[in-house]
Amino acid sequence: MAIIEVTNLKKSFGDTEVLKNVSLSVEQSEVVAVIGPSGSGKSTMLRSLAYLEEANGGSIQIGEEYLVKDGKYPSSAKIKQITSRMGMVFQHFNLFPHLNVRDNLELAPKLLKQFSSAEIRSKSSDLLNKVGLLDKADAYPSNLSGGQKQRVAIARALMMSPEILLFDEPTSALDPELTGEVLQVMRQLAEEQMTMVVVTHEMGFAKEVADRVMFMADGEFIESGSPEQMFGNPRHERTKAFLNRVL
Ligand code: ADP
Numbered sequence: 751m752a753i754i755e756v757t758n759l760k761k762s763f764g765d766t767e768v769l770k771n772v773s774l775s776v777e778q779s780e781v782v783a784v785i786g787p788s789g790s791g792k793s794t795m796l797r798s799l800a801y802l803e804e805a806n807g808g809s810i811q812i813g814e815e816y817l818v819k820d821g822k823y824p825s826s827a828k829i830k831q832i833t834s835r836m837g838m839v840f841q842h843f844n845l846f847p848h849l850n851v852r853d854n855l856e857l858a859p860k861l862l863k864q865f866s867s868a869e870i871r872s873k874s875s876d877l878l879n880k881v882g883l884l885d886k887a888d889a890y891p892s893n894l895s896g897g898q899k900q901r902v903a904i905a906r907a908l909m910m911s912p913e914i915l916l917f918d919e920p921t922s923a924l925d926p927e928l929t930g931e932v933l934q935v936m937r938q939l940a941e942e943q944m945t946m947v948v949v950t951h952e953m954g955f956a957k958e959v960a961d962r963v964m965f966m967a968d969g970e971f972i973e974s975g976s977p978e979q980m981f982g983n984p985r986h987e988r989t990k991a992f993l994n995r996v997l
């Protein structure tokens with residue numbers, strides 16, 4: 751069963767049509783890599799899934815629930831409930847600079863008051879351990895490397911036990927020698943059956959970890975297929991031209 755079903759999604763900024771007609775179906779535990787040229791709408795697509803942008807038309811279904819149906823959004827309480835099922839990791843980490851690592855993880859769950867402080871503390875310890883940063887719990891983001899910051903951001907996104915993780919070019923702000931540690935955490939999440947949509951320029955990661963690769967250009971998905979098919983035998987000229995440039 752699809753856990754994400756996007757149908758004919760549209761988004762404009764003023765007169766600029768950024769998402770023309772985006773449809774996407776992601777199965778439970780599937781890892782989908784989204785590739786495509788800069789400016790093609792990849793971030794806008796991901797941000798619309800997380801309700802960081804409001805779409806102008808089309809539908810987004812998360813499991814049985816509609817985040818937006820034919821361009822119409824439900825109540826803000828309903829939107830919050832649906833978006834809480836997703837975590838997002840950004841290119842520039844977006845950590846809170848004035849909070850230490852542990853407080854970055856614990857802020858949102860504490861505000862939500864669903865769990866006791868002890869439960870939240872135990873979870874943040876588990877997740878920092880999982881990303882190999884328990885010894886950095888008291889450090890501030892400014893004292894971490896880019897790779898460490900991104901691993902904190904992933905741990906933070908996991909604090910609310912999301913069913914889906916959305917990644918927007920999680921390694922593109924990193925020095926090349928620091929991408930491996932972040933990709934390793936993502937690989938582990940994929941092995942643990944996390945559903946992930948990963949906008950990435952890491953073709954190696956897409957090849958190795960993604961179940962499916964989707965190519966976006968000019969606000970539409972042009973082509974999708976298995977990594978073998980997309981990298982080995984792309985059908986569309988635009989996909990070929992793009993892959994020739996980046997591979
Ligand atoms: P990508 O992530 O594929 O590089 P984006 O989704 O960031 O593409 O952007 C697609 C297009 O939408 C670009 O032309 C960009 O300038 C425009 N865009 C994105 N966000 C905004 C915004 N908040 N206001 C106006 N234009 C935007």
Ligand code: MG
Pocket residue numbers: 792793794918919
């Ligand atoms: Mg982008």
